Amino acid sequence: MSQAVKSPKRDAVFPADRHALYDLHQYSAAIRSGDMLFVSGQVGSRADGSPEPVFADQVRRAFANLKAVLAAAGLSFDDVVDVTSFHTDPEKQFETMLAIRAEEIGEAPYPTWTAVGVTWLAGFDFEIKAIARIPE
Template identity: 65%
Template sequence: MTMRDMTKHDMTTRDVIFPAGRQALYERNRYSPAIRSNGFLFVSGQVGSREDGSPEPDLEAQVRLAFKNLEAILKAAECTFDDVIDVTVFMVDPESKFETIWKVVPEFWGNAPHPTLTAVGVTWLYGFQFEIKVIAKLPESLDR
């Protein structure tokens, strides 16, 4: 098998996880919400988007909705926040928004020991103020 064949094969065997009711949004934007691979779940960045994909205007509600959107993906893969091992968050203007954002986190974070975390300040998130992406360990029964 050539390298090209291996790449082509890998592209056709992605084990994609879709949360209920939001597949059209991901198809329209041309990305997968999450992919299972080698015992892990790799989740694309989740924002506080409403059903139609538009941003929730209230920051605290937007962060809570981003976590709920993430939770729906974790649930679809039979995972919980306790299975999350690595987190990356993106915040527009973190200096002024960090406290508001971070007061929502304990509602969802899971139990200690907590996952690793990288926080990145950005200038633009397509109209959103917060985005979270994670890597989770799949339950042993789903270890693929």
């Protein structure tokens, strides 16, 4: 006879100045599970959920949104162990993204990173998601 396994309640994390997309698309900014923080994809959205029109500004805003979520959990980019980024036109965008990324991620050793080319990001051109380890 099998027993149903209850899953623990999700421990959601949101930044203080959360943008409109969380409610509009019904997702949490991050979920804390044990000593890990799973951060949803962050885009270059303004507070009202609209995208920054200039690609470089969109990437900077996406990193700022990611940092705000990490900070809400008491973490920084130094705690990030894995990153996935999504790009609507990697060939044209990658050089700009790499320059901004170099400013944002700090010193080596770097987190793992997977970049994925996609055809659609709901009006955005760049998205970044991360997994962080919560220090003891």
